[in-house]
Amino acid sequence: MTQIESSHPIPAGEAIDGDAAWAAVLRRDRARDGHFVTGVLSTGIYCRPSCAARHPRRENVRFFRDGAAARAAGLRPCRRCLPDDVARDEAGIARALAYIAAETEPPSLDAVAAVAGYAPHHFLRLFRRATGLTPAAYARALRARRAETALKETETVTEALYDAGYAAPARFYAEAPARLGMTPSAWRDGGRGVSIRWAIAPTSLGAMLVAATDRGICRLSFDEDESVLADRFPHADIAPGGAELADLVRRTVAAVEEPERPHDLPLDVKGTAFQEAVWRELSRIPPGETLSYAALAAKVGRPGAARAAGSACGANNVAVLIPCHRAKRGDGTLGGYAYGLAIKQELLAREGREG
Numbered sequence: 001m002t003q004i005e006s007s008h009p010i011p012a013g014e015a016i017d018g019d020a021a022w023a024a025v026l027r028r029d030r031a032r033d034g035h036f037v038t039g040v041l042s043t044g045i046y047c048r049p050s051c052a053a054r055h056p057r058r059e060n061v062r063f064f065r066d067g068a069a070a071r072a073a074g075l076r077p078c079r080r081c082l083p084d085d086v087a088r089d090e091a092g093i094a095r096a097l098a099y100i101a102a103e104t105e106p107p108s109l110d111a112v113a114a115v116a117g118y119a120p121h122h123f124l125r126l127f128r129r130a131t132g133l134t135p136a137a138y139a140r141a142l143r144a145r146r147a148e149t150a151l152k153e154t155e156t157v158t159e160a161l162y163d164a165g166y167a168a169p170a171r172f173y174a175e176a177p178a179r180l181g182m183t184p185s186a187w188r189d190g191g192r193g194v195s196i197r198w199a200i201a202p203t204s205l206g207a208m209l210v211a212a213t214d215r216g217i218c219r220l221s222f223d224e225d226e227s228v229l230a231d232r233f234p235h236a237d238i239a240p241g242g243a244e245l246a247d248l249v250r251r252t253v254a255a256v257e258e259p260e261r262p263h264d265l266p267l268d269v270k271g272t273a274f275q276e277a278v279w280r281e282l283s284r285i286p287p288g289e290t291l292s293y294a295a296l297a298a299k300v301g302r303p304g305a306a307r308a309a310g311s312a313c314g315a316n317n318v319a320v321l322i323p324c325h326r327a328k329r330g331d332g333t334l335g336g337y338a339y340g341l342a343i344k345q346e347l348l349a350r351e352g353r354e355g
Contacts, residue, residue, distance in 0.1 A: 021063045024049045030129065031295040034086040034303060036063050039070050046070035051081035092116035092123070093130045093301060097138075106139030130301035131277060141273040196233060197241035198226050199249045203256050205343050210252050211238075212245065216266030220252060220318040222339040256320050260287035260351040269317050274300065278312035285326045288352040292330040306330065314338060320347065 024032040032049040039046045042060040046067065047053065064070040067077060067084045077084050096116040100107060112135045113123035127135055196218065198211040203222075211219040211229050219229060229238050241249070248265070255263040271279065277300035285291055291299075293313070294306040302308065313324035319339060325347040329335040337344035 018063055021049070022058060022061065025051075025061075026055065028052065029295070031291075031298040033083075034090060035298075036065055037067055037070050037083050039064055039073065039075050041075075044075055045078045046075045046083060047078040048081045048083045048086060051078055051083075053078065053080050089126055089130075090303070092118055093127060096123070096127065096135065097301070100135060100139045101142060103139070106136050106143070109135055133277065138273065141276065192235035193237075194233065195237045195239070196229055197239060197245050198229060199241045199245050200225070201249050201253050203253055205256060205346060206339075208253065208256060210241075210245070210249050212241070212248060212266075213268045215268040217248070217252065217318055217321065218268045220256075220321055222319065222343060252321075258350070259320050259323065259325075259347050263321060265321055267318055267321060269322070271312070271315055274302065274305075274308065275312040275315055277301075278309050279316060279322045279324075282313070282316075282323050282326060285323065287323075288348075290326045290328045290348070292328055293335070294330050296327060310335065323347075326351075 021032075021036055021038070025038050028050045030050040036049065037046040038049060038051070038056075039062040040056045040060055041062060042056060046064065062073075064073065064075075071077075093116065096112045099112060099115045109120050109124060112127075113120040116123050116126075118126065124134065127133070127138075131138055133141065194213060196211050196213055198209060198219075201208050201210065206222045209219060209221045209224045209226070209228070210217060211226070219232075221228065226238060226240075229236070251263070251265055255261070255265060269279070270276075278296055281291070281296050281299045292306070293309040294303075296312075297303060297305040297309040300309075310327070313327050314336070316322045316324045319325075325337060325344045327335065334341055334344055
């Protein structure tokens, strides 16, 4: 079995064999671009895994860790998919991310594209593919994350907003509630002034805790009680939901019993920019399919951050609704799950995939 051994950008400890690489080629997996190149001996070229050209015969294919290794074997780059441009794209995205991080205000698309070395429209496609966000949305998420950190470390909200790079309080207060799910002062003070209502409902997967603010569900878990809410929001007004929560609980139970069906349940969750990007990618995985932690990391622009992607899955506060059960290890095993592998297996089985 052909082995691909590369420290860039394959995460340490994750071995990718020829069968796995060939499967990525057959599905034209963009997440594997930059992890290896596909050498086609019959034509003398090498391609990205996602190349749109007609697939070669398997017996004519060899896999190389990068373009340099393929060229050393006498192959030349494909003119259609331009596999050697992957490194250039990654470098451009890295320059853009550093530039955005250094700016106090979200820069214009033209400015970021110029730093990256691309035309604006082409760069926008590259950036969205790498991070799942536009440059402006990424900049806002980064600034909001700084605000969340500053709220915990400074004495006043005013200090926090200036430390985070906001030019005026109005912009901070306009953006923060949508991201934090509560006012900045309340977030900094353990949920003070926020009402959280909860209920425990029976499901075929076990007892389910549902907790919600006025904005949406902030916790969905199994075999837990309301004490987890007190730990997370020690100053919030936490109380049983009663009849006012009944409809939301009913809809949540339905979503758990049929995880393959899309839901429109309101969510009130927050995380770092990276965590939220991983959660978005999880929600884009079709029911019945899975992605590796490495693939998730690559899709949000952090190739090699498989462990961090796994941690982001673990930080998910709303099981099933953000489907972290669709993430697996690179070797195809299930990996971990906060509520036990039996529940993860059952969710995948209900979605039509053998767990």
